[in-house]
Amino acid sequence: MAEKLLEIKHLKQYFNIGRPNQVKAVDDVTFDIYKGETLGLVGESGCGKSTTGRTIIRLYDATGGQVLFNGENVHGRKSKAELKKFNRKMQMIFQDPYASLNPRMTVADIIAEGIDIHGLAKSKKERMERVYELLETVGLNKEHANRYPHEFSGGQRQRIGIARALAVEPEFIIADEPISALDVSIQAQVVNLMKRLQREKGLTYLFIAHDLSMVKYISDRIGVMYFGKLVELAPADDLYQNAMHPYTKSLLSAIPLPDPESERTRRRIMYDPSSHHYEENEKVEMREIAPGHLVYCSEKEFEQYKAQYK
Amino acid sequence: MEKILEVKDLKVSFHVYGGEVQAVRGVSFDLFKGETLAIVGESGSGKSVLNQTIMKLIPMPPGKITGGQILFHGEDIVHKSDKEMEKIRGKDISMIFQDPMTSLNPTMKVGHQIMEVLHKHQNMKSSQAKERAIELLRLVGIPMPEKRVNQYPHEFSGGMRQRAMIAIALAANPSLLIADEPTTALDVTIQAQILELMKDLQKKMDTSIIFITHDLGVVANVADRVAVMYAGQIVEIGTVDEIFYDPRHPYTWGLLASMPSLDSDHKAELAAIPGTPPDLTNPPKGDAFAPRNQYALAIDFEQEPPMFQVSETHFAKTWLLHPDAPKVEPPEAVKLKMRKLSSTFEKPILVKEGK
Structure with missing residues (x-):
């Protein structure tokens, strides 16, 4: 499974560029398939998930970044x-x-x-x-x-x-x-x-x-994905057992399960983007906290997440 | 407990070019004060028609109630005229629809749409109605209602729109609220908020809710009792625990098994129900589910199964509960959750006609 078919590098898709209603639908997203x-x-x-898909297949022209399919760029002339x-x-x-x-x-x-x-x-x-x-x-x-x-x-x-x-x-x-x-x-x-x-x-x-x-x-x-950013990427089971990013946690806590007992005891976690307290010049990026498990975080959070990871 | 609504052997048909579509084929159920009854089923199972009939919202013609009764607070509403229904709709029974964009009037301020109900059913003056509208918006969790009311x-x-819809529906303190897939168009996080809101308001106002959905996760979350519909009939009805932990009808098994749970195995194939629902212009002979049912018995193709009572509150319409039926094993995914419930009768009892 190691062979990369698709590499998406710093993909950006903005709409209405330069106008007051500019939307960063996909904002610097990097991952491999x-x-x-x-x-x-x-x-x-x-959150930009459909736009990401559509940009990869070139239904939209990307604002920035690259999509490599078998090593060849899809976008460009x-x-x-x-x-x-x-x-x-x-x-x-x-x-x-x-x-x-x-x-x-x-x-x-x-x-x-x-x-x-x-x-x-x-x-x-x-x-x-x-x-x-x-x-x-x-x-x-x-x-x-x-x-x-x-x-x-x-x-x-x-x-x-x-x-x-x-x-x-x-x-x-x-x-x-x-x-x-x-x-x-x-x-x-x-x-x-x-x-x-x-x-x-x-x-x-x-x-x-x-x-x-x-x-x-x-x-x-x-x-x-959350607001145009990829916030967490992990193997399926790992994501459910070891969700690290608070947004992933809130998303997981909101899924209703077909089991009345677990529904009665459900506790929903809210996500508040301001809870991160990022400093102005802090570098927030995708970091690998465990093999194949990437989280969008700052250096400080990175250490925390690594400690939490089981 | 007080019965709000009794539906007895209700039959609804539509006359269309190809013949007569029997959308609802003999449905009976009761609804008690303050409870939530979820109705689940595929599209075309008649769940929406059933509820629109309770509101008398189906166009007649082509629609027609061909039999049965709908007793609302003990009064049959089947024969009520449109004028009489107008006094009930929005006041005693109100409805929340699936798509809040198409069910709100885009040319009217949200506040006015709430006030409309108050003017009509509670004879409020404008200033008073506006205050109440703001109060209602606050109740459904809309921030800055003083500003929002004019938007x-x-x-x-x-x-937010779905919250506004709920505010309109609750404006006249209805005793019955029908919610037709109110969260299907929403994201999971928003869905969770709306469901919490509805449960919270129900507690405060003691409203009975009929909740139509095809999402079994939502059902497990909101329902006190569940009715499973197939081809215009209720095939199983029981408390939420009975339906999820001790289902008896093969169609309910199929629905439960076709949903992956978060701990289900990737490798295993999902147990899909093969085929599609039957054409209700000519409902099949016998059990309508038989052609798609891997547990179907020979009699299923000949004769419609009767209702069997499994516990005080649990009924299922399948021949498998007959004393002479062979023992069958439900699908693996269902068996995992099965447990013995204390209220279950030792043997299923055949329910005589006209229960």
């Missing part, structure tokens, strides 16, 4: 051919399966759009065969190919979205809240499908969500 |  892993990204709405190459390797699954599929296209055309653009099928027959194969991979069947999105339920649409992403044989998939709009029982179906595909095809996922229990289940490592 | 919904954040 290893080949074959699932990295979960969690945080409140507005690119010829059409180069862009096409990246687009084939990186795909995205969106949150809302009702809004992300074109209602006027048949399922076959939606799935085959990438195949057509990249010229992956030599004949009409081959193209359709590929579509049928993809439909079967995601648990739909051949007969669905000529239907329109409105004929499908939410879970089925999300499967179509996944089939579309898989059509160009990507290595890396960004899933932006892929299950938030689905029912509990259907969520499990889609998550199981994503896990199976990862095993079979060796995919790498960036899984963006706010449902922490599902994120923990699917992810190998988890990053927590 | 528009777009100046509020999502969590």
Whole structure:
């Protein structure tokens, strides 16, 4: 798992630069994604997790920093051919399966759009065969190919979205809240499908969500974002057992668990950003308190966290 | 305990182009004073239609109450006219909706939206109503209510808007509050705040709450009792402990097993419920859940199961509780949490029709 597929270095994404309503949606975020892993990204709405995903795949042009995919920069000047190459390797699954599929296209055309653009099928027959194969991979069947999105339920649409992403044989998939709009029982179906595909095809996922229990289940490592900053990054189990950053703690304490007894005794921890008391010239950055466990902190906090770490 | 609401064998249908959709197919339950009943189920299970029917908010036609009674404080509201309902809605029964952005009026100041209720139901004068509006905003935890009362919904954040909605809903001291997925659109931290607020206010005002959600974590947090709905029927109902620690219906098992808990194993596959809910234009013969149910018995495809009573408060609608049914083992994830509850009867009792 040591091989890095994606390196995100000091990524910045600002909106409305220079105007009074400037927003630092992503502010100096650095992390790596290893080949074959699932990295979960969690945080409140507005914390910049979706923007991070969208900037990585170049739906936005980054304000600063780098995104290296297999050592090559994704951003910066690119010829059409180069862009096409990246687009084939990186795909995205969106949150809302009702809004992300074109209602006027048949399922076959939606799935085959990438195949057509990249010229992956030599004949009409081959193209359709590929579509049928993809439909079967995601648990739909051949007969669905000529239907329109409105004929499908939410879970089925999300499967179509996944089939579309898989059509160009990507290595890396960004899933932006892929299950938030689905029912509990259907969520499990889609998550199981994503896990199976990862095993079979060796995919790498960036899984963006706010449902922490599902994120923990699917992810190998988890990053927590707060106001455009990555505040903690750790292996999934470690993050839940040894949350260090006060924001992570408050987030964990807020998840309702399907267990009435633990709910009766729940104590919620509030996060107050001013509790850090950072000095003006203090250097606050990501520091590694244990192997693979990084926390955004100052030198002083770093010592404290290290002492607390079990 | 005092019964606020009794729903008896309620049936609701919609006449649409393709035929008659039977959205609610014979639902009965009681609601007591000061308690919270959570209703869980997938989309299309009829939970929202059920509650809109209690408010008589479904459009008629195409909707129609085809049978049953809704007794609110002992009075049947099924036959009440719109005019009569207007006196009840917002005053005795009020509702909080899922999306606070679309349910608040964007062209009206928040304060005015609260005062509207006070004018209509409590005949308050403007100055008095405004004071009460400020008081209500303070009650739901909005800082600087004197300033906020004059602002528009777009100046509020999502969590704040939901708080304002709650203030409107509680303005006339209703005895029943229906909350339809009130926290689904909110972040976990904000969700926790809103849930705490609702529980706190319930204690102060002794309101009964019907809480609709599909998040079982939220259910465990707020509910006193839980009703599980599937295909327009209540398939299991019981206290929150009975549903989480001693569930009897395979659909409830499925729901509980499909949620990963924080200590569940990464490697293990989630126990998803296969397939999708049935089409209620032609509800399947027998048990509606049978085609998706790995525990289905032959009789499930022939005959609808009756309600069985498992304890004083716990009912489940499944043939598995019949004395002749084979013993089955619930999924691993459910078994882990199973425990024997003291109130459980030795043997499930068949409930006769018209309980």
